[in-house]
Amino acid sequence: MSALVKDRIAKVLVYLVLIIAALAVVFPVYYALAGSIMPTRDLIKAPPALVPSGIHPGNFADVFHAIPLGRQYLNSVVVAGIITVAQVLTSLLAAYAFVFLPMKWRKAVFGLFLATLMIPWEAIIIPNYKTISNAHLANTYFALVLPFLASAFGTFMLRQSFLQFPMELRDAAKIDGSGHLRFLWRVVVPVSRPTIAAIAVYSFLSAWNQYFWPLLVTDDPKMQTLQLGMSQLNNSESADPRLILAGVACSVLPTLLLVVFGQKFIVKGLTSGAVK
Amino acid sequence: MTALDGASHDADATLAVARGGGVRRRSALLSRDHGLAWLFLLPSLAIFAIFILYPLVQSFVLSTHGSDIFGNSSRFVGLKHFREMFSDSGFYKVLGTTAMFTVMTVIPGVLGALALVLLMESRIRGIRIFRSAFALPFAFSAASASVIFAVIYNPAVGIANGMLAHFGTKPVGWLTDPKWVLLSVVVVQVWMTLGYNVLVLSAGVAAIPGDIIEAARLDGATGWRLHRSVVMPLLSPQLFFLTVVSTINSLQAFASIRILAPEGGPGGKAMTLVYAIYNKGFENGNSDLGTASAYAIVLLFIVLVLTAIQFGVLERKVFYR
Numbered sequence: 001m002s003a004l005v006k007d008r009i010a011k012v013l014v015y016l017v018l019i020i021a022a023l024a025v026v027f028p029v030y031y032a033l034a035g036s037i038m039p040t041r042d043l044i045k046a047p048p049a050l051v052p053s054g055i056h057p058g059n060f061a062d063v064f065h066a067i068p069l070g071r072q073y074l075n076s077v078v079v080a081g082i083i084t085v086a087q088v089l090t091s092l093l094a095a096y097a098f099v100f101l102p103m104k105w106r107k108a109v110f111g112l113f114l115a116t117l118m119i120p121w122e123a124i125i126i127p128n129y130k131t132i133s134n135a136h137l138a139n140t141y142f143a144l145v146l147p148f149l150a151s152a153f154g155t156f157m158l159r160q161s162f163l164q165f166p167m168e169l170r171d172a173a174k175i176d177g178s179g180h181l182r183f184l185w186r187v188v189v190p191v192s193r194p195t196i197a198a199i200a201v202y203s204f205l206s207a208w209n210q211y212f213w214p215l216l217v218t219d220d221p222k223m224q225t226l227q228l229g230m231s232q233l234n235n236s237e238s239a240d241p242r243l244i245l246a247g248v249a250c251s252v253l254p255t256l257l258l259v260v261f262g263q264k265f266i267v268k269g270l271t272s273g274a275v276k
Numbered sequence: 277m278t279a280l281d282g283a284s285h286d287a288d289a290t291l292a293v294a295r296g297g298g299v300r301r302r303s304a305l306l307s308r309d310h311g312l313a314w315l316f317l318l319p320s321l322a323i324f325a326i327f328i329l330y331p332l333v334q335s336f337v338l339s340t341h342g343s344d345i346f347g348n349s350s351r352f353v354g355l356k357h358f359r360e361m362f363s364d365s366g367f368y369k370v371l372g373t374t375a376m377f378t379v380m381t382v383i384p385g386v387l388g389a390l391a392l393v394l395l396m397e398s399r400i401r402g403i404r405i406f407r408s409a410f411a412l413p414f415a416f417s418a419a420s421a422s423v424i425f426a427v428i429y430n431p432a433v434g435i436a437n438g439m440l441a442h443f444g445t446k447p448v449g450w451l452t453d454p455k456w457v458l459l460s461v462v463v464v465q466v467w468m469t470l471g472y473n474v475l476v477l478s479a480g481v482a483a484i485p486g487d488i489i490e491a492a493r494l495d496g497a498t499g500w501r502l503h504r505s506v507v508m509p510l511l512s513p514q515l516f517f518l519t520v521v522s523t524i525n526s527l528q529a530f531a532s533i534r535i536l537a538p539e540g541g542p543g544g545k546a547m548t549l550v551y552a553i554y555n556k557g558f559e560n561g562n563s564d565l566g567t568a569s570a571y572a573i574v575l576l577f578i579v580l581v582l583t584a585i586q587f588g589v590l591e592r593k594v595f596y597r
Contacts, residue, residue: 010499014395017395018392018395018396018406021392021410022406022409022410025409025410025412025413025467025470025471026409026412028413028421028424028425028428028467029412029413029415029416031424031427031428031435032420032424035427043433044433045433047435047437047438047439047441047442048433048434048435048438050435089319090319090320090323091320093316093317093319093320094316094317094319094320096316097312097313097314097316097317101309101310101312101313101316102309102310102313103310103313103314104310109317109321112324113320113324116324116328116329118579118580118583119328119332119576119579120524120527120528120575120576120579121528122528122530122550122553122572122575123335123553123572123573123575123576123579124327124328124331124332124334124335124572124576125553125572126331126335126338126553126557126565126568126569126572127330127331127334127335127338127569128327128331130334130338130565131326131327131330131331146323146327147323147326147327149319149323150319150320150322150323150324151320152320152324155320180309180312208417209417209418209419211417211418211419211530211531211534212530212531212554215534216558227417227419227420227531228419230419230420230423231419231420231422231423231531231534231535233423234423234426234427234535235535235538241427241430241433244423244426244427245424245427247423248420248423248424251417251420252415252416252417252420255415255416255417256412256415258415259411259412259414259415259471260408260412260415
């Protein structure tokens with residue numbers, strides 16, 4: 001067999017494996033989107049249909065009637081938005097202190113920041129639940145955002161980026177009498193915009209995807225986030241696959257668009273810890 | 277600004293006193309900056325103190341106290357919860373399930389992504405389409421992915437059994453059969469993490485300088501040889517990172533189990549450590565926060581040990597450029 005033929009065969013095999021893998025990976029995504037517009041008869045016949053027999057946008061109207069999905073959407077946007085802005089701000093201030101300001105015990109305090117990264121949230125979730133319920137904050141936005149207003153990861157990433165500033169720029173902070181807040185806002189923030197964007201994407205997605213914490217601190221459907229509300233569709237006795245898939249499709253649409261159209265942006269945001 | 281100035285003046289004064297006076301302009305400026313540093317750190321430190329350090333201590337307190345039916349902690353019981361936990365066969369079953377779940381998700385998740393990324397390196401057309409396709413699951417939260425699979429796994433009308441029926445195979449109780457439930461959750465977990473793993477490894481491959489690959493090709497390295505002796509060693513930082521992150525993620529998997537296998541599934545076959553914390557402390561009106569805290573401390577211990585081992589021992593074997 002000539003090398004050329006061998007090469008051809010290898011290429012065909014590579015394609016074949018990739019296509020099978022891609023179909024397997026994409027199928028659940030396709031099924032969620034296709035199923036969300038299927039009429040009931042497509043979903044309950046045996047075997048279930050793979051292609052919608054018609055378009056039923058009514059599924060979406062029904063799911064918004066079945067649960068307060070609109071309100072839950074808003075809750076998720078508000079909660080993830082507040083967490084993102086707060087994490088960027090508190091991380092900026094903390095990282096600025098670590099790099100630009102003189103301080104005692106710098107190493108020890110930074111070590112403390114890093115140590116918090118190693119604590120799994122689930123291991124301390126019970127006392128945190130008690131803190132929130134003792135403060136009578138259950139079913140409030142406070143409960144959903146308070147523990148996440150600071151980010152050791154964000155501080156760490158920003159510190160890394162500040163440390164790469166040229167020395168002259170860092171010294172300017174000390175000499176310039178115009179005030180640190182102004183220097184932070186006018187010079188440091190514009191220069192570190194890519195890092196800030198990466199942190200913001202990471203914070204937003206993590207907050208958006210939360211499940212365990214909102215499950216503990218909210219039970220009022222009006223205060224629950226999208227992830228909880230949508231998954232409750234599956235728990236109810238009369239679980240209707242039509243509503244479930246419409247709910248999932250609605251909830252996943254924003255992040256799906258982000259991944260399809262903003263992939264470069266996301267890769268930078270979420271792999272920055274992995275690629276130096 | 278004024279609030280900031282006021283606060284830093286206070287810090288200024290304290291520092292000046294601590295140093296025994298002698299406030300010259302330069303040192304006054306410097307010590308004001310010292311105060312400012314703490315002020316800038318204050319929001320983060322306050323959050324960490326209230327929601328990480330305090331609960332860390334409190335976990336140990338809770339685990340040594342009883343609790344009433346409302347979950348309020350009652351009298352001190354010492355190591356009772358730990359003694360009971362360590363003599364309970366259910367606890368070892370949970371540990372075994374957790375280990376199985378972790379191994380079954382991390383190894384296929386990382387190696388599968390590596391295989392796909394290496395295949396995509398074979399300089400063929402349409403790579404971008406494949407890369408986008410493999411990244412898609414990344415858009416799904418654990419909850420949304422689990423809910424979709426719950427519909428797919430549905431015993432009566434799910435597409436999984438529909439396919440089996442097509443091939444004349446008997447339907448499988450994906451989530452109701454103790455033999456299948458863990459594997460069914462594992463599939464969802466691997467599907468979810470694959471997208472991220474592919475993104476990280478693709479970024480790693482893209483960062484390998486082209487001349488290294490070219491030099492290896494000129495030396496006659498092709499195909500598998502090229503991958504094994506050139507590309508994979510250069511990817512070892514990413515592989516290492518993914519193994520650490522996936523292991524810790526799998527140990528913390530919660531939404532997938534709560535949605536696909538509530539109460540740990542049939543026969544408790546999908547009851548992992550994190551899920552046991554929820555099960556003992558909250559699920560179905562349970563409120564045994566003492567026992568749940570003991571489980572939480574075991575989780576804490578395992579994650580800390582894993583982090584230490586992975587960063588201390590394995591890091592030396594990783595090829596860093």
